[in-house]
Amino acid sequence: MLNYPRVAIDFMNNDHAEFVALRKHLLDLLHMGADHTQVDAMLDQLLEHTRRHFTEEEELMLSVQFPPYPMHKGEHDKVLADMVSRIETWKVTRNAKDISSWLEHAVRDWFVNHVSSMDFVTAAYIQARS
Numbered sequence: 001m002l003n004y005p006r007v008a009i010d011f012m013n014n015d016h017a018e019f020v021a022l023r024k025h026l027l028d029l030l031h032m033g034a035d036h037t038q039v040d041a042m043l044d045q046l047l048e049h050t051r052r053h054f055t056e057e058e059e060l061m062l063s064v065q066f067p068p069y070p071m072h073k074g075e076h077d078k079v080l081a082d083m084v085s086r087i088e089t090w091k092v093t094r095n096a097k098d099i100s101s102w103l104e105h106a107v108r109d110w111f112v113n114h115v116s117s118m119d120f121v122t123a124a125y126i127q128a129r130s
């Protein structure tokens, strides 16, 4: 289980739980040696989920003129670019060990860290102003 805090905005908590479930599902598929097409579909879903979630957070931040918006948005952009390139690499190399290790470690560390810091502070700021 990933250890991360609840934040002050409900849709963010729901999205975070969904992200955790998608990551777990992907790791399970990879560990059981599932078909590439199944893994591809789940990776696309993870990317789509992340893109949508980031956009929603960003729209909310803009609507309340959240001062550290550029910093938070910058991290979203960096994470999305990394995710896109990892998925592209997987589709070329089909290296299950690499993509599993990325999901297991880098994605876990980024997620826990991002939710505990940026999302936590952002949600508290937005909630206090709505």
Ligand SMILES: [Fe+2]
Binding pocket: 057, 072, 076, 114, 118, 119
């Ligand atoms: Fe965020």
